[in-house]
Amino acid sequence: MFGQVVDVGRTVTLVQPGDYAVFTVRRGCGTCRPCAMNRSDMCRTGLYAERGIWGLDGYQTEFVVDHEPYAVRVAPELEAVGVLAEPFSVAAKAMSEAVHLQLTRLPDMATSLDWLSGKRCLVAGLGPIGLLAALSLRLRNADVSGLDVVDASTVRPQWLNRIGGHYIDGRQLSPDHPTDHIGAFDVIVEATGMAALEFDLLDALAINGVYVVTGIPAGDRSLNIDGAKIMRRLVLQNQVLLGSVNASRDHFQLAVDDLVQAGTRWPHHVADLITHRHAYADFDAAFQHHGSDEIKVVLEWAA
């Protein structure tokens, strides 16, 4: 959700009419400690609600109203890309979890100020969340590779290249030895939601590496894996695998801040992530497949 403020309550100080803002998605359970700290992304009871996903109306409407603690102000120069704050917030939480875990457990991190700089990072799945994760990593000068299964000449790999990332066509990897040609990665961010691939990527994780999964696979189909090899390597190489879902208000803020930085470093480039915009009356068109030239499709509700 991204929009322009038309009115605010008497005590609101964060925004005023005319400003732009986004609202977060999840609303806390009201009882657990993380929710009491505005960190409903870590809700312990599972009794949260989510606007447009679970238990609460979504934002597909011209006007929305919500409480100030769920809002993040968006600078006017981000007017064209503010709608990306929500998918970006999911990437921001994943990145932040991965980095802070490593800051804690790697013995040499206490003397580090920019751990991501120069680190080998792999982003799997170059949809909006994956590409925004790559953007976040490139802003911090990581060495970023992006994995997908489309032609290198299409929009997603091209968008990645322009921020200095390297595209890896997964169709050309050896299924048994994927890292033979791509090396091992200090950080892996997954955003495909394909369970088999999610396990395969463990093959590409470096010693002491951290692998954060954001894709939510559907179904319950059985999977054949070399379980002993996966666990043996996880142990012998001190690896971390973690799941990351949703995002707190602060992660939205981190996303918005990164969008500003990205606008300075790669002017006009972020807006290219939005490949299609449709008026809400044409919502049918928005749900049609746009082929390999699609990254993010946006539905416009403004009058």
Place this chain on the structure above:
Amino acid sequence: MFGQVVDVGRTVTLVQPGDYAVFTVRRGCGTCRPCAMNRSDMCRTGLYAERGIWGLDGYQTEFVVDHEPYAVRVAPELEAVGVLAEPFSVAAKAMSEAVHLQLTRLPDMATSLDWLSGKRCLVAGLGPIGLLAALSLRLRNADVSGLDVVDASTVRPQWLNRIGGHYIDGRQLSPDHPTDHIGAFDVIVEATGMAALEFDLLDALAINGVYVVTGIPAGDRSLNIDGAKIMRRLVLQNQVLLGSVNASRDHFQLAVDDLVQAGTRWPHHVADLITHRHAYADFDAAFQHHGSDEIKVVLEWAA
């Protein structure tokens, strides 16, 4: 390795003749940062050596000599149990990794001083490492369950009970719904090395839970898992799975400190972990299976 000091070099200050001490197992690669910090347990090159395991002679001999930075002094009152410092160090590293990760990422931890107190913890595999992990958790007032597949009347479950742990007989769990009767756990420590079980235990992990694997499964047999369900839950519940291997000098120190505490809280109880002692000339006997009354078998080299 545990022994009594017979002589020390001129500059050694840590111990003197007559003291007891243990030596750590791994020796650093000499090039990576963790090894330069005496954290060879996190060696980044894989070029470490290990006494008795990889590239260096072990300790099965009457006299050993090594450098001071690899030694940890052991108080005289631990004479009977000092040999447990090595397996305990593996549990200590696993515990310490798990706790520090959670201290970092759980939003309410910055206001916490004893996170383990009252937490639901599961230890899988009640060999020496598992039971010592349980001991470490009980010293910090965690609510500890221990999982194995032996009769509740045998020595391992009985040892666990006496420190206030609850025994779970894995043979009585429903394979499909293991947590139906045991609930979900905030912390899981695995010490079985059985790959299939290592994946199954993910079913017992609570929201925001941390699961640390220390068992190293052998072989490469294919495993059938419900991969989508595992990954979906990992993501939706913000779970962490991590591998932990070996231990640094500081983890040996942590183990030795815990042995002292345990001696105060449960006098004489730790020594019962050592169920069999054999003179080195009878090494054959040490390698025979001692049945369900065995926990730790020790080979004595002292004259």
Place this chain on the structure above:
Amino acid sequence: MFGQVVDVGRTVTLVQPGDYAVFTVRRGCGTCRPCAMNRSDMCRTGLYAERGIWGLDGYQTEFVVDHEPYAVRVAPELEAVGVLAEPFSVAAKAMSEAVHLQLTRLPDMATSLDWLSGKRCLVAGLGPIGLLAALSLRLRNADVSGLDVVDASTVRPQWLNRIGGHYIDGRQLSPDHPTDHIGAFDVIVEATGMAALEFDLLDALAINGVYVVTGIPAGDRSLNIDGAKIMRRLVLQNQVLLGSVNASRDHFQLAVDDLVQAGTRWPHHVADLITHRHAYADFDAAFQHHGSDEIKVVLEWAA
């Protein structure tokens, strides 16, 4: 504030009528991030309010009503000591700040699980906050000394002794060389509010030590200090001095949890901190000085 719940709103789940509970003191500014995270103790704008202190009515009344996020449930067995949760929360925040800072910056902490155990700690000022800080430290097996300027035979030093602390009579220290007889401390917790002493205590801080100040000195009288010596030692010994004020809801929870532990380890002892109780109609008596046999004076509002 400590009381018994007589009624709750429809959506309240934390407590029900008959339960005991405390309310926190500070109410957030509504705009800064810490306040948005229920950490108004770290409010960045200074625009918070405090019940009974600043901008809001206090709790000196028979019935109070407030919102659930500001409440902490207190177990029935703490009925006699629940009123101590508030001063204890101030000590809990100070301890938690000090410990977490050291966990971050001391290189060997990543391998530690109970940093306070065995550490030399000094508590200055044995009023309720100081004695509760000492209690918190002793629960974690720290080596605790308490400094005050009363006779060792009076109630405060005696209370400290019974939990295993050592009393230091500040009147017997050399003003110029206070640490000559007491050694240097890894942790200092100050709760006197006397500015001159607050600076003097820096003399007693060990290498790499942390010193947390909670006492708020009044006035603006000029002070003569050996500034060069203080700063030189701060730098050369990597010391930390920090201020800590107020407490978040989570610190109240930490305090309540510690009260339960203390009840197990030193039964009935905590209640002795409350040396005088007065009915509210006798409030005059509560404000009279009770001499050296006073620790905490409580005003009773219950019918």
Place this chain on the structure above:
Amino acid sequence: MFGQVVDVGRTVTLVQPGDYAVFTVRRGCGTCRPCAMNRSDMCRTGLYAERGIWGLDGYQTEFVVDHEPYAVRVAPELEAVGVLAEPFSVAAKAMSEAVHLQLTRLPDMATSLDWLSGKRCLVAGLGPIGLLAALSLRLRNADVSGLDVVDASTVRPQWLNRIGGHYIDGRQLSPDHPTDHIGAFDVIVEATGMAALEFDLLDALAINGVYVVTGIPAGDRSLNIDGAKIMRRLVLQNQVLLGSVNASRDHFQLAVDDLVQAGTRWPHHVADLITHRHAYADFDAAFQHHGSDEIKVVLEWAA
């Protein structure tokens, strides 16, 4: 110390002849844990030695030899500025301590990736260490002010301006109300060694701010301060004051990495910090005062 490698031992892998490198200054005590972790900057016994400062010969000679763990390789493009690695390492440790403390204790930091970005930072004392601290802060996009008592047109303020810092002439501040015109700072880095100023700077620290002192004041002259005001604000505003001395090998590495980044962002600019170079035979000249056009004076030992 900065030089070119002429020969290496048989097992050295870090550098080879022809490479450039620096050696660290301090050598550990051999007994405490930080020293065992190559963190002698945090030595707990005080029994360390320092090349050229305490107990060991310095580097004022044509050829030096030392052990690999004390060396950091320097890229050839840093040949002109490698000698700055040592003063920069002191700034790097100070910055890293300050940032990591805040990462731990500020409630919203767990969701942050670049805390320094946009933060108001003050560097006091624009000698080499101060200016390199400013460089490190500017590389991380902090809002940096630098305080000194020289004309704005001289080399030090000018150097600061060119990396985007703001110069504050301390002679124009009101001694009683220094922050009236400069505002409050989230981070203060001190590098003057003047005790009175070190205390005065506390006036400029923001709520929740961190202030790291690196300057070591000489003498024992008494100082008149408003002690109650300083401590009252420290407490009420949750401030941290910490000392930072020396630097570990990892901080040298951080410094060298930053020099590379600085070379990309402000080409040729760092070399301007070295305002004077003298052949070692002219060492007299090096010790003469060069006036306000001096920043760093270097003695050349190369043949």
